[in-house]
Amino acid sequence: MIQYNEFFREKFLFNTIPKNQIKYISQLKQKKNRTEEKKFLVEGEKNVIALYHNTRYIIETLIIHPSFLAKHKKIIQSLSIKKIWLGDAVVLSRLGHLTTNYQIIAVVKMPIVEKLIIPKNSCTLVLDNIQDPGNLGTILRTACWYGIQTVICSKNTVELYNPKVIQASMGAIAQLSVHYVHLSNFFTQHNTLPILGACPQGTPLTTIDLPDSFFLVIGNESHGIHPEHIPYIHQKIAIPKYGIGNSLNAGIATAVICHHWRIKQTPLI
Amino acid sequence: MIQYNEFFREKFLFNTIPKNQIKYISQLKQKKNRTEEKKFLVEGEKNVIALYHNTRYIIETLIIHPSFLAKHKKIIQSLSIKKIWLGDAVVLSRLGHLTTNYQIIAVVKMPIVEKLIIPKNSCTLVLDNIQDPGNLGTILRTACWYGIQTVICSKNTVELYNPKVIQASMGAIAQLSVHYVHLSNFFTQHNTLPILGACPQGTPLTTIDLPDSFFLVIGNESHGIHPEHIPYIHQKIAIPKYGIGNSLNAGIATAVICHHWRIKQTPLI
Incomplete structure (x- = not known):
């Protein structure tokens, strides 16, 4: 004792x-x-x-x-x-x-924000006005699990240091490089990689060939990707629905797309 | 006006x-x-x-x-x-x-609880002591999206009618048949279908052939599936990790497994 x-x-x-x-x-x-x-x-x-x-x-x-x-x-x-x-x-x-x-x-x-580096051969998450701290934390935890290194947040996304974000992230904030930016400017400056956006009206995830390296934009819980940012999206992708519902939770959508991207790189048996 | x-x-x-x-x-x-x-x-x-x-x-x-x-x-x-x-x-x-x-x-x-029917040719979710109402709601919303009809909850799972469950479910409770049961008894009575359990130490999801019809057991947020229920699990399945982390959120794990099960039925391009 x-x-x-x-x-x-x-x-x-x-x-x-x-x-x-x-x-x-x-x-x-x-x-x-x-x-x-x-x-x-x-x-x-x-x-x-x-x-x-x-x-x-x-x-x-x-x-x-x-x-x-x-x-x-x-x-x-x-x-x-x-x-x-x-x-x-x-x-x-x-x-x-x-x-x-x-x-x-x-x-x-709070640490000094690192230099923004967009990794090659990876998905980089872009969060457009995620409001729920539990959702942001879960998204960061999921991003970490799928080997994402950089997460871009719109300036109006909930604060990274909100205690509920930290709690739900389960340590992921220590592993990720998270940046709050003006999204339109960001998209203008980083348009050499494909920008994919999760939209209910998009092409089903199962019918497209996800690139190895891309931006994945996840929109607000109620309103999706902001209309101002839609013109920057090269491809809208949707998660196939096999039952009933209008949409999925933002964290769930992130996970399903990330899983799908990874198994595409290492195909199913 | x-x-x-x-x-x-x-x-x-x-x-x-x-x-x-x-x-x-x-x-x-x-x-x-x-x-x-x-x-x-x-x-x-x-x-x-x-x-x-x-x-x-x-x-x-x-x-x-x-x-x-x-x-x-x-x-x-x-x-x-x-x-x-x-x-x-x-x-x-x-x-x-x-x-x-x-x-x-x-x-x-509150409606009268419906007769428990285990649907054929579907996954039936079994929740073992899910405690966070937001997680339960998100799991129900996800189950609905993937066409699951029946959800079994252990008696110690958070109450279905908790306002935060209802809120996060986004209307899914109106679509699902949810039952609170004594899990050990339930498993003893329903052992004709494969019982799969999400466990970090399980076989990677990507290397197994998911059946068309099965029980998917999702465990508690901190402690996983209760040791008392482990002997009933026929196959432990894990979500492949491509980065860092000890585990995924319970709702995220449910979604990834359900997505994987559905795309196995309708293969990837």
């Missing part, structure tokens, strides 16, 4: 969270404060560990549940930061958004 | 919502009250219209935004119910869960 008090006396200055820290962390729930402070909150074991392993992300503060400490003592010991406190479920649930499985909350510095 | 006052005087008794109705609707946000009253709340244009067109669902009360009335006057006129009130964004946002696009909230009677 870990002797918490001894461990904390040895390594850290405090083992109760100062009130001003609770206040500081709480205000990072709001976008304007995150933007001003250039810091964001990360919750949950997998997410925090994914960011810990990426040198671009600097963890500044940690509130950890005793169960996290018991499981990941080495990680905690390896950190040179002073702001680590033990927190119970009450504190963690108050500071975070999760409703179960409280383990850890981290305050992380 | 519609003359709201005239329209309401002619057809309905009230045009302001009585306080006791607001109270009644609000308490249906809680599961125990929904279960007691055998009623649930439906929000949003598409969801309410989908249920309106299905005779199994009886709409009891409607709070509508003037914009919904303007767009769907015929639907409102066709209803024989007395409890219809106009509501502004303040009332609709207070009674519902949506954060934008307030149009309509309906109180709907």
Whole structure:
């Protein structure tokens, strides 16, 4: 059994969270404060560990549940930061958004945005006004799974550092290069690769030969791809429907197209 | 322009919502009250219209935004119910869960659960302890798209009538036959069809020949298929990974497997 008090006396200055820290962390729930402070909150074991392993992300503060400490003592010991406190479920649930499985909350510095590189021989995702943070997080997690490296977001897409995006991404933000751009300008500057757009009225995915390298545009949950961006789309693609429905969830559409692209490269038996 | 006052005087008794109705609707946000009253709340244009067109669902009360009335006057006129009130964004946002696009909230009677029929020549979804209501809703919407008719849920899967499930399902609950069962008993009674389970350690989906008719088991978001149910699985299947990640979102996994099953029936070009 870990002797918490001894461990904390040895390594850290405090083992109760100062009130001003609770206040500081709480205000990072709001976008304007995150933007001003250039810091964001990360919750949950997998997410925090994914960011810990990426040198671009600097963890500044940690509130950890005793169960996290018991499981990941080495990680905690390896950190040179002073702001680590033990927190119970009450504190963690108050500071975070999760409703179960409280383990850890981290305050992380936003990294400098990397240089935009469009990878060759890959699909690059382009998100046009994705509004639901859970959807954006799921899309990033899916993009990572299918080996996508770069994700372009329209300026009106939900903020990358929204805690619900981070949560749903399950660590994917540590793996991806995500850029917020003015989409019309972006399309004008990057028109050498095919631009494919997911549209219910498009050509069925199963009847076209997906290129190895392309932009895949996924539109807003209610309104699809913005009419201003439609002229830039070289090919509209649709996911074949075998039942009933008007559309699929944006994350689902992304996954099905990515899967289809990958199995086309490595055909079915 | 519609003359709201005239329209309401002619057809309905009230045009302001009585306080006791607001109270009644609000308490249906809680599961125990929904279960007691055998009623649930439906929000949003598409969801309410989908249920309106299905005779199994009886709409009891409607709070509508003037914009919904303007767009769907015929639907409102066709209803024989007395409890219809106009509501502004303040009332609709207070009674519902949506954060934008307030149009309509309906109180709907829970239908009697249909006889459980396992369709031949189809995939039947089996959900083992899906906890996130958004995930369950998205899975139902996806199931509908891929022509699945029956969905089996373990007793500990999130409630079908949770407003977030209804919202994310985008009307799919009106199309599907959903049953909550004791899963071990169910598997014992229905072992004549192949039972396939989505597992990260399974055989890659791309290397197996999916049957035309099978059960597809999707496990809990954090813990996968419950160890008690693993012995009933005839074949574990995995979604090939081309990048990085430990797992995919439960809805994403469902969609990719369903897509793969359908394109296997209608092969790729």
